[in-house]
Amino acid sequence: MTMADPASAASPWVVLKFGGTSVSSVANWKNIAAVLRDRLSNGMRPVIVHSALSGVTDRLEQLLNLALGNQWQPVMLQIEQRHRDLARDLGIIPSPDLEDQFKRLRQIAEGIALVGEVSERLRARVMAQGELMATRLGAAFLTSQGLDVQWVDARTVLKAEQRRNASTRATWLSATCSYEPDHDLQQRWSQPGTVWITQGFIASDEQGDTVLLGRGGSDTSGSYFAVKLQARRLEIWTDVPGMFSANPRSVSTARLLRALEYDEAQEIASSGAKVL
Template sequence: MTQDNQRPSWVVLKFGGSSVSSLDDWNNIVQIVSDNLQQGFRVAVVHSAFKNVTNRLEQLAQLAAKSEHQELLAELKDYHQTMASQLQLESSLLTPWLDSLETSAKKVAEHGVLTSKLRAELVAYGELLSSTLGAAFLEQQLSSDKKTQWLDARKLFVSEVEVNSNVNDQYLNAVCHPRPDHELSQQWADSYDVVLTQGFIASNEAGETVLLGREGSDTSASYVAALLEAKKLEIWTDVAGMFTTDPNKLSEAKKLEQISYAQAFEMAEAGAKVLHPRCLSTVMPYHIPVEIKNTHQPLEAGTLINGDEKDSRWVKSIAVKQKIPVMTLLLGRRGQQPETLQKVFTVFNELELGCELLASTKESLVMAVETSNSIHGEDILNELSVKLAEMCRSVLLSHSAIITLVGCQSSQALWHLLQIDAELPDQWLLLSHTSSDQHLSFLVSDDDALDILKLLHGHLIQ
């Protein structure tokens, strides 16, 4: 094995959909890549689908199951060909992928039912199309002595079946476990200056396309960083870092200059959409720092995430997840008997839905339902309620919000809450904290969530 100082120095740059969807974006990307090359790095670029394309492909998949997809398919083809024209690239570069996309849509139409496998295959074309243009543009714009190589992420990362995972998760929320490959890192460095691959997609052991879950491009970037044992991972997006809360929901939000892996993980788990939690759990063992920056303002300082963690007595950030389907199961006198719990979780598994146990008593369970990676529509919640009612005395469905305080011990956060000299909502539906004691969460009415967020941010963030 080569020594650390003899290994090639890689930086991994992930660009989200809002960062790759115009000529101006790509001129910024060329400059960012060039700056890193000038600093002596080899550069690995992880590329998302163009903005909103993944959502449109999800819609295409649903329409194809009803053989009503032709109009949207034509729009998607036209959109990508227009992007090629904006980047002054030959649209023929896209022809193989567009033909294959049409074949996949036809396959869904012939099948008549949208399965997890077919959905993954079809939705993956967003990244394959955009990254093909991205690699060609970099090759065209970088100096002639710099070699750019497009790589298929499905050849790089093979998913592993998690214990008790359902078919839906295996195709739409897949998990890989990459390890540093110093031989591959050296091989690439000897042949290329820049490699470009896709976010969000991988393959399974059968060679079928799988997806890494919504917002999975962050996860892909961390996989590449781990594979290359990169010097740093930069997440380029449309905001310059992580904030004390979502700046789109509260204008008073303040940017965080530095946070620890653990704090960033808690924020991501609690709903901070800038970063996917799996991204951090992958790079943390290899001490790879992560920086979040704004593609549209590349000179602005971002947020650095690393292993530096300082004890704090104050709340550092407040995250909010809204419109969460929450099931309250009243189990009756038999309560949480093993056979009852087994039946409950079997129902979730049969419907290919995820769930998170938020709270429990002797005779009740409060569970959040995860539908973002499901192939089903909202009507699946009604079916879930009906099936659960067969084994429970009562099932109550509501749409709630979870507000999470991150940055200090939960007991300290609770003390700060008690000092607030203002009228808080009468009904806090849930109070919980994790074993790490690094966050405190409340389940509240979705209608009250933003008012509570503003109140707490004003009193708790220093």
């Protein structure tokens, strides 16, 4: 699915958002590398925004819950092994930064076990690690493919707005960000031939603390980056070829819709369809 702004038609930037299943296999990463080469060959400046590996966000939530009873160790091993397995399949060595993130998660889990409490602030910090870990792997693989890649922490770019009436939970876990064009960012990322890779789902508040944009917030992140860069377009990539009559993962008889009117798409989106 592509979003384009006629006023940004001449912009060199294109933002590509990839979900968890789209960044969880070697075949998909090879396809991503090919897409990036195509965009670069057409004079574009690609920015990748991507999610945690599929299932990792759920495991991080389990880690928090299990840490309360000091039973977090098995799920932590699963999280580590998931990333090590993909790194091996991609032919890359996990970076020291990734190992530091594993260590930090273990330390946090140990702390939760001691105090017996998880604040919303800490929950946001832990849940953000999925995207941070996954983009480390993605950046390393794309670099190994000969691309000039710059890894960026999304929290240095996306800043949450203060909402007076928001609950504590919403403040930390369902934040909204300012999204006006950012000319300083455009200048910093103006180097041609470079691929910028950053995270969906995460941002920071005025104090620099981690906040989340809500489950499924990576699409929102992609939109924020596209507006800030005044990008030519936002491409939201998924592992299905289009809109179906039902969720094809749940309904085997779901049919691919060959055409969809704007009003129909708007109604489906307002009803909560994730694909839109």
